[in-house]
Amino acid sequence: MSLDATVAAVTDRIVERSRPTRQAYLELIERERSSGVQRPRLSCGNFAHGFAAAGEDKLAIRALRAPNIGIVTAYNDMLSAHQPYGAYPDEIKRYAREVGATAQVAGGVPAMCDGITQGQPGMELSLFSRDTIALSTAVALSHGMFEAVALLGICDKIVPGLLIGALRFGHLPAILVPGGPMPSGLPNQEKQRIRPLFAEGRAGRDELLQAEAASYHTSGTCTFYGTANSNQMMMEVMGLHVPGAAFVNPGTPLRRALTRAAVHRLAQIGWHGDDYRPLGRCVDEKAIVNAAVGLLATGGSTNHAIHLPAIARAAGIRIDWEDFDRLSSVVPLLARIYPNGSGDVNQFHAAGGMAWVIRELLEAGLLHRDLLTVAGRDLGDYARTPTLGDGQLEWHAPAAQSGDDSLLRPVSSPFRADGGMRLVQGNLGRGIFKTSAVDPARWTIEAPARVFADQDAVIAAFKAGELDRDVVVVVRFQGPRANGMPELHKLTPTLGVLQDRGHRVALVTDGRMSGASGKVPAAIHLSPEAAGGGPLAKLRDGDLVRLCAHKGRVDALVDASTWQARTADAAPAEAPGTGRELFALMRRSVDGAEAGASAMLAVAGL
Incomplete structure (x- = not known):
């Protein structure tokens, strides 16, 4: 199927608008690869500091004979989505050794939860936590010790922040490594029943708390289709995950196999690997358009009308709300996931999930197939579902029909003809x-x-x-x-x-x-x-x-x-407290929502 005319026209519009800034960006990452900070150029003192505590990997890192993967992690054990990441560094190091590579934790980034701060003063730090995460990612990667990057993050500002920071080191290949959604808890219809009753005073706090605790009940991402799960969708349609990694539950053999595959793939696409794929080349105008199309086709988070322009700017690309609006006129709504429907992301995944959506959109000419993904050939790799067969990771075409047409429908009979x-x-x-x-x-x-x-x-x-x-x-x-x-x-x-x-x-x-x-x-x-x-x-x-x-x-x-x-x-007047006063510089420097609402990018002139 040839590319839809409107999708092609919007892409061309973005390419033309972005031409000078994208060219400057590509020149930057080429300079960084050829003359920037990297292990062979570090002085002996610099380098010795970098591997001093590397344990059994110390000799391999020192000998420069294997790619070294930098791990940037959003781990903390308060956030259910990020709690599983506690075990990831040791696992990633073990998986890296299997293919002759090494790995080190380059740094951590903050990970705040909008679910906890919703309606509270701390929410006033939330959007600017994205800039803070990007800055923290840049600090982590500034040491020049790495030939590839594993980005561990899932939730609202965290994936955009990791990407923005990593894109300024766009000469390095990078893969986003998710943790997966928690298993389904309290049925969504029950949540919908209790919350309005509490708002009207007809249900008490104990009843509401019991319902909320039954909804958010264990480790993993929240199961509604909010910004966190929209992040995971976008990483699939941009080709920045191992295919099918978005919605596999934590702690399962399949989840571990996908993490292992990500590490092995980083060794292949790393700086000195067999198939060099720098992040800055993977995130191009077509990938950004794909992210917008996926957002519209699945009814994803409105927060990405802010985050996607900011991510794009970090790669020298300009996208605005008119681009979203034009794409929405031709992209059909294929998914209704809670709160836009009754089923959650686990049920969406079981019904066909991202592989099914990507296949439908590719066949309709609504996604760019010819992307430089982290996986292999092109975006067609993402129209397949991962499984474990005899302990081996395999990918298969999704079923011809949706497993639940109340959640997932084909382009030929969508929920709506437009993307909403x-x-x-x-x-x-x-x-x-x-x-x-x-x-x-x-x-x-x-x-x-x-x-x-x-x-x-x-x-x-x-x-x-x-x-x-x-x-x-x-x-x-x-x-x-x-x-x-x-x-x-x-x-x-x-x-x-x-x-x-x-x-x-x-x-x-x-x-x-x-x-x-x-x-x-x-x-x-x-x-x-x-x-x-x-x-x-x-x-x-x-x-x-x-x-x-x-x-x-x-x-x-x-x-x-x-x-x-x-x-x-x-x-x-601005009220101090909860650390909000520390972010005054960001509030005074920030640009508008349509440009991405970033103080950091505005001050940097990006």
């Missing part, structure tokens, strides 16, 4: 509307605004009965410059209750929702943000606001002369 992520713009700025989770009857909402400066005030107004009507809830001063752009997912049950009562409800904000964005229509990431005088700062209670995904509009229906004459409200 729309650009909305108007006199309130530019933002994203995730239509894939919203009933089309609610794609247009026109109602009076109720304006808030934080999410706790919204919940207080709800409890006081002040929102029990048609309303556009506006939560402003939530952008990256104002307070680090926290997710507002805490509002989902509250707004859902209002909608279930029969009201016409929408959310308009310069903040984020999350990968778990739900059924309430929302215009999010509005830019320019309210802090610094963006248009949301001009809104007043009672202003009529119209949000329309059909027409791609978000407007305050205020007389133009009145609107022009209004002054913008000032942002609330």
Whole structure:
């Protein structure tokens, strides 16, 4: 199947827009390979420090006779998704020795959990943790001791941060090594039942905590299709995993076999391996387009409308929300995974999973096949499912039919003909509307605004009965410059209750929702943000606001002369605490959401 015309046109648009920055990037990584810091160029003192504690690998590292794999790990044992990584370094070293290579832990990166900080002050550090992770990755790789990199990370900001940092060392081959989702816990329908009851005061904290603990019950990634699992999907369609590694549970023989295969493959594609594949060449314009297509086809996280532009910038590539919007018009929605459907990622994987989705999209001409992947030939390698046969890792074509058409459908009969992520713009700025989770009857909402400066005030107004009507809830001063752009997912049950009562409800904000964005229509990431005088700062209670995904509009229906004459409200004073004050430099330097909301990339001029 030839490439779809719109996918081709968007790719060409990105290539042309990125030409000077991509060329500069490719020249950078070529210089780094030919003259940058590397083991043979280290002085004796430098080099001796690098292998002093390498144990049984010490002589091999010193002799320069084998590729040395740098491990950058997001391990901690508080996060369920990252707890399995505790055992990975020793396993990776053992797997490396099997093929004559060595491995060392180059460094660790922070890994914070949005599930823990959701609705709490710590969430104001969340987005900037991505820049911190990228910086930490750069520090780890700056020693010049490695010919390849194993990146151990899964969750929301962690995979983007690892990639951004590693791409600045793009002459090094790299493979993302996931840990897998936890087995399924409490059924999703039960979670959906308890949370609104608690929001209305009809269920107590103990009942809610019991339900949540039954949902998030052991090691592994959360099983809903949020940002963490969207990360894993993107690594597959970009060709940066061992094929099929995304959704295999932790601790299983198949998971260990996939990790072993990743290490063996790194030895082959490493600097001095038989099949050199530098990360900076693997992550090109086609890979970035594939990531966007996969996001749209699976109803993935809206957070990647921020993360993907930032990842692309680190490789000299420019992508914007118009690219997402154009791709969404031709990419069908093939998956409905909780919270957009009833089944979780384990059920999605059992129904055919990523191999099935990639095969469908390739056959429809909606993905670029001709990628330089870490695996081998091209993206066709990822349209296969891994299994263990007689202890050997094998890959097979997925079943011809979906194993569950309530979760997974073919291109010929998708859930929706479009990918469900729309650009909305108007006199309130530019933002994203995730239509894939919203009933089309609610794609247009026109109602009076109720304006808030934080999410706790919204919940207080709800409890006081002040929102029990048609309303556009506006939560402003939530952008990256104002307070680090926290997710507002805490509002989902509250707004859902209002909608279930029969009201016409929408959310308009310069903040984020999350990968778990739900059924309430929302215009999010509005830019320019309210802090610094963006248009949301001009809104007043009672202003009529119209949000329309059909027409791609978000407007305050205020007389133009009145609107022009209004002054913008000032942002609330920054509150110290929970370490937020330490990130003031990032808030003051950050660029807009559509560019990736990165202080680090903005200051670096990337």
